[in-house]
Structures are given as structure tokens and as C-alpha cells.
Amino acid sequence: EVFDSSSEASNSVAMEIANLIQEKEEKGEMCVLGLATGSSPTSVYNELVRMHKEEGLSFKNVVTFNLDEYFPMEPDSLQSYVRFMNEYLFDHVDIKKENIHIPDGTLPYELVESFCQEYEKKIKALGGIDLQVLGIGRTGHIGFNEPGSHINSKTRMISLDHITRLDAASDFFGEENVPRRAITMGVGTIMQAKRLILMAWGEGKAQIIHRTVEGEVSDSVPATYLQKHTNATIVLDEAAAAEL
Ligand code: GLP
Numbered sequence: 001e002v003f004d005s006s007s008e009a010s011n012s013v014a015m016e017i018a019n020l021i022q023e024k025e026e027k028g029e030m031c032v033l034g035l036a037t038g039s040s041p042t043s044v045y046n047e048l049v050r051m052h053k054e055e056g057l058s059f060k061n062v063v064t065f066n067l068d069e070y071f072p073m074e075p076d077s078l079q080s081y082v083r084f085m086n087e088y089l090f091d092h093v094d095i096k097k098e099n100i101h102i103p104d105g106t107l108p109y110e111l112v113e114s115f116c117q118e119y120e121k122k123i124k125a126l127g128g129i130d131l132q133v134l135g136i137g138r139t140g141h142i143g144f145n146e147p148g149s150h151i152n153s154k155t156r157m158i159s160l161d162h163i164t165r166l167d168a169a170s171d172f173f174g175e176e177n178v179p180r181r182a183i184t185m186g187v188g189t190i191m192q193a194k195r196l197i198l199m200a201w202g203e204g205k206a207q208i209i210h211r212t213v214e215g216e217v218s219d220s221v222p223a224t225y226l227q228k229h230t231n232a233t234i235v236l237d238e239a240a241a242a243e244l
Contacts, residue, residue, distance in 0.1 A: 002244075006201035006237040010043035013133070013197055013235055017048060018057050020131055020195075025061045030099075032123070033064045034132030034190070035089075036143075037081045040199045041133055045088040052093045059095035065123055066102040067134070067143035068184035071112070071157060073105030079171050080105065103155070103183035112183060116155040120189065132193035136200050139163050140208050140221030144184035149222045153186035187225055196232035198223065200240040209236060210243035 003009035017033065024031035035041070051057040066081060075082035082102050090100060101122060107115055123129060134142050139161045145153065146161040159181055160168075169175040190196065200209050212223040213234060226232045 001233055002236050002238060002241040004238060006199075007043055009199065009201070009235050009237055010041075011047055013199065014044045014047035014051065016197070017044070017131060017133075018051050021057065021059070021062055024130070025058070029061065030126060031062050032126045032128065032130045033062060034129040034185070034193055035064050035066050035085065036133045036135045037066065037068070037084045038135040040135035040201060042088055044133065044199070049089065049092040057093075059093040062095055063099040063126055064095070064101060065119070065129060065185070067132075067190075068182055069103040069105045070179040071103075071105050071107075071181045071183050072179060075106065079168075103185075105183065112157050116157070116183065119155045119185070123189065129189075129193035131195040131197065132190055134190070134196060134198040134223075136198055136205065136208060136212065136223050137161075137164050138167055138204070138208055140212060140223045142187070142190060142198070142223050142226075144182040145187050145190075145222045147220045147222065149187050149219060151191065151219070151225050151228075152188040154188055155183070155185045157181055157183055187222055191225060191229055194231060196226060196229050198226060198232070198234045199236075200234070201237045203239040203242060205236075205240040206243045209234070209240050213244055 021031045066085060069081045073080050104115055139147055144158055146158060165175055165178040168178045172178045211221050215221060215224055217224045217227050
């Protein structure tokens with residue numbers, strides 16, 4: 001879906017999320033959302049906060065699972081995805097703290113694997129993710145599933161691609177400060193979500209969007225796996241769609 005602007009696109013995504021939350025609420029069910037960080041979803045979160053404040057949209061029946069976190073990473077660090085989510089969404093809505101899940105960047109290395117297994121179990125126990133929001137990295141990563149990630153991969157520790165670390169360099173005041181690893185939901189975890197929405201804005205994303213949409217499905221561009229999902233939408237502004 002191509003929109004004239006990223007703000008129109010973001011409003012449409014926020015509307016779909018809000019409708020799902022309300023639909024689930026009416027049925028007395030929890031709404032399980034998979035959430036992303038990065039600049040792409042920020043306007044969606046702003047719009048959801050506005051809907052909470054001005055239209056009474058409640059997050060009391062919402063459970064969230066974030067895609068990824070750098071490793072190691074302290075939650076109060078500037079670059080932490082915990083901090084990001086609090087600042088853009090969680091601090092401004094009525095979500096219950098116990099319903100928020102974000103991969104833990106503070107774990108001792110030897111506990112990461114069991115943490116990841118537990119993360120998968122928690123998602124399954126809730127009946128899976130109802131709607132997963134995604135951005136895309138310049139390498140074609142979704143979450144932090146870099147090129148080479150298997151379609152069935154699960155939540156795990158990964159090594160970040162050189163290009164991803166380069167792109168994160170300004171956030172960390174130098175590439176040498178960017179962590180070499182991260183914990184991410186797997187491609188398989190993402191593909192099991194009932195609904196996927198990948199967002200990309202701006203000309204910087206045009207080339208990787210072209211490869212994602214029109215290229216062959218391959219682990220060299222993990223976002224191409226979305227072609228195999230039965231309910232995935234790629235939401236773009238004009239600039240990101242320029243090479244389609
Ligand atoms: C990071 C995140 C990804 C995100 C990507 C793109 O690598 N881990 O989940 O999709 O950045 O970020 P942006 O939306 O800022 O372009």
C-alpha cells in the first residue's frame with residue numbers, strides 16, 4: 001500500500017491497531033501486539049497515544065512483545081529499546097506493566113538461551129501474536145534477523161551486520177560503541193503472527209523495498225520471507241515505493 005505521506009500511512013496503521021484492540025476488548029480477549037523500534041513506527045505510536053488521550057482508546061487488554069534489543073544493553077541507556085518504548089508509547093497509555101515484554105539486554109550471557117525459549121513460550125501461551133509491526137533495515141533485516149537468518153529461526157542472540165552497526169553509529173556516538181550482538185525474535189516467530197505490517201519511509205529505503213517486494217525469496221534479504229505470509233502488508237510512502 002502506497003500513501004502520499006508517511007503521516008497518512010502511519011495514521012492508517014494506527015487505526016488498524018486501534019480497531020483490533022477494540023474488537024478484542026469487545027470479545028473480552030487480550031490483544032497481542034508485536035512491536036518494533038526505530039524511526040519508522042514512531043508516528044504510529046504518537047497517533048495511538050493521541051487516540052488514548054483524546055478518544056479513550058484503552059490498552060488494558062493489550063499484551064506486547066518487542067522484536068529485539070541490543071546486547072548488552074541497560075534499560076536506562078540512551079539507545080535502549082526499553083527506554084524507546086517507554087518514551088514513545090508505554091509511559092503515555094494505560095498498559096499494564098506486567099503485559100510488556102522486551103528482550104532483556106542485561107542478562108548474563110549463559111542465561112540468554114533460556115530467556116529466549118521462555119519468550120517463545122509466553123507468545124505461544126497467549127495464542128500467538130495477533131498483529132506484528134515491522135520496520136526494515138538497510139540489510140533487509142526484520143527485527144535484527146540479518147542476512148543468513150533461516151525462515152524457521154526462533155528468538156535468539158545474533159551478531160549484527162556491519163551495515164546495521166554503521167547505521168546505528170550516530171545513535172551510539174561512533175561505530176565502535178555499537179554493540180556487536182542483539183537478541184531478536186526469529187523470522188519463524190515473526191512469520192507465525194496472524195497479521196504483519198512492515199513500514200518503510202523515505203528514499204533511503206527504496207532499494208531494499210524493491211528487493212523485498214520484487215526480488216526472489218532468499219535468506220540474503222530476510223524481509224523477502226514476507227512474500228510467503230498470507231496476511232502481510234507493506235506500507236510505504238511515495239519515496240520508499242519509488243523503485244517498484
Ligand atoms: C533497527 C531495528 C529494526 C528496525 C530498523 C530500521 O535495526 N532493530 O527493527 O526495523 O532499525 O530502523 P528505522 O525504522 O529507523 O529505519
